[in-house]
Amino acid sequence: MKFIHTSDWHIGRQLHNQSLLDDQRFVLDQIVELASQHDVDAVVVAGDIYDRSIPPANAVALLDDVVNRLVNELNIPLIMIAGNHDGHERLGFAARQMNDSGLHIIGPLSKDVRTIELQGKQGNAVFYGLPYADPATVRHVFDCEVSTHEEAMAKLLEQVHEHDSHGLPKIVVSHCFLDGGSESESERPLSIGGADKISPTLFTPFNYTALGHLHGPQYKGAEHVRYSGSMLKYSFSEQHQNKSVTLVDIAEDGAASFELLPLTAMRDVRIIEGLMAELLEQGKTDAHNQDYLMVRLTDKNAILDAMGKLRDVYPNVLHLERTGLMSDNTKVELSRDHIKKGELDMFSDFFAQVSGEPMTDEQQQAMTAAIEELHKVERTA
Structure with a gap:
């Protein structure tokens, strides 16, 4: 199973009141081309698809174009989860109707964690989409007592552990803040006082974890627990970051290997x-x-x-x-x-x-x- 892991597109974002839509289109074109060039089995976007919960019309049109090229023209399945910037209900509209087309969108959190089995050219894998959810949302959906982001994530991962994948690799897609991660100024805090931090050890049992939220590419706890980073520099604090997407290859034995595919911005x-x-x-x-x-x-x-x-x-x-x-x-x-x-x-x-x-x-x-x-x-x- 070979797929591209990317996140934090933030379509519709501005930098000091300067629209970045043309810059985003330029880089999204590269992501589509990389998916085709490397003949991947899927593209995974780990949250913050849009920059605002109610995105502008031109941002929606740009995403629509990218989805059409990947899913309809290239026949590459696309998995997207909602991040903390996204409007979960709006992003997830008509998601159930689009599953059969190869477009898998996980918007609002549901009591049954979404499982997506994809067929790869060299093997299948099961993806588990966990949209961003704060402890209050997890308490409401699961009727349980959790008070921290780590406790909330542990509750969501219970179903991933329990699910029988019939020996297929388990790939978790999540949007959260791992303890020890390197931050930038452009990331919206998930909470105050460090209560949003989650131990990387929660994700190490799985074959691969595709994370979103932190804008610099990095891994924590283990090499297969990774942030792809954002596709563009969204603050001057990111000036020294090298933007990329992560090409992930899951072998027959479930071991994951990675390669960072660089992205070139229209303007630095x-x-x-x-x-x-x-x-x-x-x-x-x-x-x-x-x-x-x-x-x-x-x-x-x-x-x-x-x-x-x-x-x-x-x-x-x-x-x-x-x-x-x-x-x-x-x-x-x-x-x-x-x-x-x-x-x-x-x-x-x-x-x-x-x-x-x-x-x-x-x-x-x-x-x-x-x-x-x-x-x-x-x-x-």
Whole structure:
């Protein structure tokens, strides 16, 4: 049995108010191509299909296109479970009617854990889809007493242990936070205070566990308990992550082997730092100037329209930090002497910081006349 494990598509996501739909389409095309190229028996998406519980129409249209290409055109079964970002009921609409087509969607949690037996070219396997469920949901569905995410997951896995797979490999698909996993800023917390963490040992008895939620590819507890990671970088904290999907091959004896298949983004997400003049010069010849950028300016003087200047050479600057100004405490603390200064002196200081030169005599005279005129207006108002 050979399949692709992926997760955290977050279709419809924005990065600092920038739509990523075209970027997502670019990478999803690669996933479809990899599935065809490696002649896989299935594609498994371990949750967070969409970024919001009520996804925008263009996000739904994109997923519809991907599903059609995989299931109808390539005849590759597709298994998707709901993650914490998904609207479980909406994602699972008409799921029972679509099973026979090769599309298996596990939306809301049900009392009977969903089992899906798939036929592979070199052997069959049974997949168990466990959508994201917090302890309150598990208590309600199973009428049991669980208070932590680990207790809730243990309750769900009871049925997986008990199910007779007739000797076929057992593959668990889940969306959760394993203890010790490496986080990023773009992952929505499942709870506060660490109560969402689950021991990896719960999953080690199975032949493979396809996990979603954490955006960096990694494994915990054992190599066959794995996160595929997200298909794109969804925060600047992920700038050093290499995005991929996991190609999983289950041998006849049930042993799993893995290969990370790299994904290439249309635009990278990265952080650059330096003086304004240096970055503007660098941007003129930067072959990747269309990337999504966070810029950290080290200049210690004020700069008019810094974002506009940067976007002339880096059109997709999404966030700007003035680290040079923040590091110079003398620039952010107003001294008593500065407060005592008059309007002309304060404007002269501002002018010198922005332009790098002091005001000329003519400029000072013009500003003095403007200030006096403003005072006249105030007195007569």
